[in-house]
Amino acid sequence: MLRLELRGEMSQPMVYLSPIFAVILTFIAGIIMFTFLGVDPVKAIITFFITPLNSLDGLAELFVKATPLVLIAVGLSFGFQANIWNIGAEGQLTIGALAGGGVALLFFNVDTPFLMPAMLVSGVLGGMAWAAIPAILKTKCGTNEILTSLMLTYVGLLVLSYLIHGPWKDPDGQNFPESRLFHDAALIPIILDETRLHLGWIIALFGVAVAWVIMTRHMIGFQIRVIGLAPMAARFAGFKEKHIIWMTLMISGGAAGLAGTIEVSGPVGQIIPVISPGYGFTAIIVAFLGRLHPVGCLFAGLLMALTYLGGDNAQIEMNLPNAVTGVFQGMLLFFLLACDVLVRYRFRIGSLTKATGGANL
Amino acid sequence: MGDWLVPALLTIITASTPLVFAAVGEVVVEKSGVLNLGIEGMMIVGAISAFAVGVTTGSATLAIFAGAIGGAAVAFIFGFLTLNLLANQVAAGLALTIFGLGFSALLGHGFVGKTFPGLPKLEIPIISEIPFIGPLLFGHDILVYGSVIIVISTTYMLNKTRVGLLIRAVGENHDAAHSIGYSVNKIRMACVLFGGAMAGLGGAYLSLAYTPLWVEGMTSGRGWIALALVVFASWKAWRAFLGAYLFGGITIIQLHAQGFGVEIAPEFLSMLPYLATIVVLVLISRDSSRAKLNAPACLGRSFHEAG
Numbered sequence: 001m002l003r004l005e006l007r008g009e010m011s012q013p014m015v016y017l018s019p020i021f022a023v024i025l026t027f028i029a030g031i032i033m034f035t036f037l038g039v040d041p042v043k044a045i046i047t048f049f050i051t052p053l054n055s056l057d058g059l060a061e062l063f064v065k066a067t068p069l070v071l072i073a074v075g076l077s078f079g080f081q082a083n084i085w086n087i088g089a090e091g092q093l094t095i096g097a098l099a100g101g102g103v104a105l106l107f108f109n110v111d112t113p114f115l116m117p118a119m120l121v122s123g124v125l126g127g128m129a130w131a132a133i134p135a136i137l138k139t140k141c142g143t144n145e146i147l148t149s150l151m152l153t154y155v156g157l158l159v160l161s162y163l164i165h166g167p168w169k170d171p172d173g174q175n176f177p178e179s180r181l182f183h184d185a186a187l188i189p190i191i192l193d194e195t196r197l198h199l200g201w202i203i204a205l206f207g208v209a210v211a212w213v214i215m216t217r218h219m220i221g222f223q224i225r226v227i228g229l230a231p232m233a234a235r236f237a238g239f240k241e242k243h244i245i246w247m248t249l250m251i252s253g254g255a256a257g258l259a260g261t262i263e264v265s266g267p268v269g270q271i272i273p274v275i276s277p278g279y280g281f282t283a284i285i286v287a288f289l290g291r292l293h294p295v296g297c298l299f300a301g302l303l304m305a306l307t308y309l310g311g312d313n314a315q316i317e318m319n320l321p322n323a324v325t326g327v328f329q330g331m332l333l334f335f336l337l338a339c340d341v342l343v344r345y346r347f348r349i350g351s352l353t354k355a356t357g358g359a360n361l
Numbered sequence: 362m363g364d365w366l367v368p369a370l371l372t373i374i375t376a377s378t379p380l381v382f383a384a385v386g387e388v389v390v391e392k393s394g395v396l397n398l399g400i401e402g403m404m405i406v407g408a409i410s411a412f413a414v415g416v417t418t419g420s421a422t423l424a425i426f427a428g429a430i431g432g433a434a435v436a437f438i439f440g441f442l443t444l445n446l447l448a449n450q451v452a453a454g455l456a457l458t459i460f461g462l463g464f465s466a467l468l469g470h471g472f473v474g475k476t477f478p479g480l481p482k483l484e485i486p487i488i489s490e491i492p493f494i495g496p497l498l499f500g501h502d503i504l505v506y507g508s509v510i511i512v513i514s515t516t517y518m519l520n521k522t523r524v525g526l527l528i529r530a531v532g533e534n535h536d537a538a539h540s541i542g543y544s545v546n547k548i549r550m551a552c553v554l555f556g557g558a559m560a561g562l563g564g565a566y567l568s569l570a571y572t573p574l575w576v577e578g579m580t581s582g583r584g585w586i587a588l589a590l591v592v593f594a595s596w597k598a599w600r601a602f603l604g605a606y607l608f609g610g611i612t613i614i615q616l617h618a619q620g621f622g623v624e625i626a627p628e629f630l631s632m633l634p635y636l637a638t639i640v641v642l643v644l645i646s647r648d649s650s651r652a653k654l655n656a657p658a659c660l661g662r663s664f665h666e667a668g
Binding site: 003004006037085087137141142143144146147148150151152154155158159161162165166281282284285288321323324325326327328329330331333334337338340341344345 | 398438442446447448449451452453455456457459460461462463464465466467470577581582585588589592626628629631632635636638639642643646647665666
């Protein structure tokens, strides 16, 4: 019989091999799934994962989609390492987009190079403000941040709906629930002509670098890891848990808010009813797949972005529902969690009593 | 008075029933020491399984069973990952929700726009016609009665039976339960499957009776509200029932407020259930002694034989 045996220490090779195994297993499961759907699996996999990258435009789109995912996932990794589970990044993204986009609408007639930076700062603050609510409730009342941050996501989406059906609706927009189109000073610059690739991708790369420094070279990163791995030790060392709660929620909320503003001022260009196709939730998978490490999140973000492109492409070319994207994402996280067992345990054949029963006595 | 009160109370019953199923299932899961955050995913898979089988076969009974089986099937994935492979329960629960939402949308692709006649009402001649009490107590569908029976039997099972004692034992101290010869993970798996089946029934109620249609993401956060209800109910099934009706009531007030001429944007009213959840969570967690006393001691901790 197969059983699990605790390893003496975490297996470093498995930490990095596990995501690769998970991706391979997801591919295999995908092939099986497509076969069951009555779709040619080879053609489906190619349509899903290869053709979107065939052109310069496709590659640019990959980076455009990866931008919010990488930014949010890097932010979330801080909290997840400290066992602070902010799963309301989608709400923080929405409020950040409203705060940043709100600046664009407020200064609609102002044409100044300062508008874009002001929007980005406002977006970060908006995301932080939304994440501050779970932070206050957790530090003051001990309320579970998983539920509060998630409930606030629904509230945030309703705030968005209210604003674009009411005060922020385009006065010349034939009653569509959309804001005015942002004018040029409020649009993030394109960095590659003829594509949609914008400066946000550079901001995301910069975010990865900053996060890497904080996480590996700064005391804050160290404290976050200790709190996550050994809460008692952290308390004895005098690390202030409340500071870490605030810190991680502000980082993740701010990053999500920034991502939201970049979305509305980049690919979208106005405030619309659906700003994000669930980037805030997908970023959770990105963070895990990237091993809660900024550089890992970068690669994982690109892979996840590909599942979005693939879903759209499969819908256009093969008439498959683009919900396939969510299925791939969920399967990937399932397989990753399954493979992660090998980081801390190894498989042994035989029963427990035979192998170690005597030796332990 | 009866003109609007009875219909309003009836809609509260239909709005609360899905929450009752999901929350009571999760009470049992958490009592056994497992934290399954994937209720939303299990509910939505239950909803599409029930709807697909209902539309295809035309049988309400088969549809209800399909809902329970669908929920339990995806719960098994969660159970296998967290119990057999010792995966992090928070992450596995989130994965279950993301997977469930995507998978249900994929399954439901061909069922958009189809309708189901709804569940048959169990009318009793004469008694059903008693003013006020008649329509409130009689004339519901089988799942509404089922939800009440589940609450009563779960309360009895957890508190008065040997099975309930075992579930509480593995939830409070899995090492002790293991050392006297009980298989911790088998008991937990049974509870996870039960929780999945209940969440599936909750979802089935949504797609068969509440709004007999298939809409992508139609659970719209009810799974998460059910999760909050378990804390609200301090891990007691009958309190989860009361909580579910409280939230069902808030949902309906939101729907009816405009009918009473309340001048407020509909979005703000729609926020009410979510804001109420936060308020309730804050009130409970402030009273930390109570929450901690009732929470199963091993909640969220994996069990591995060799420690």
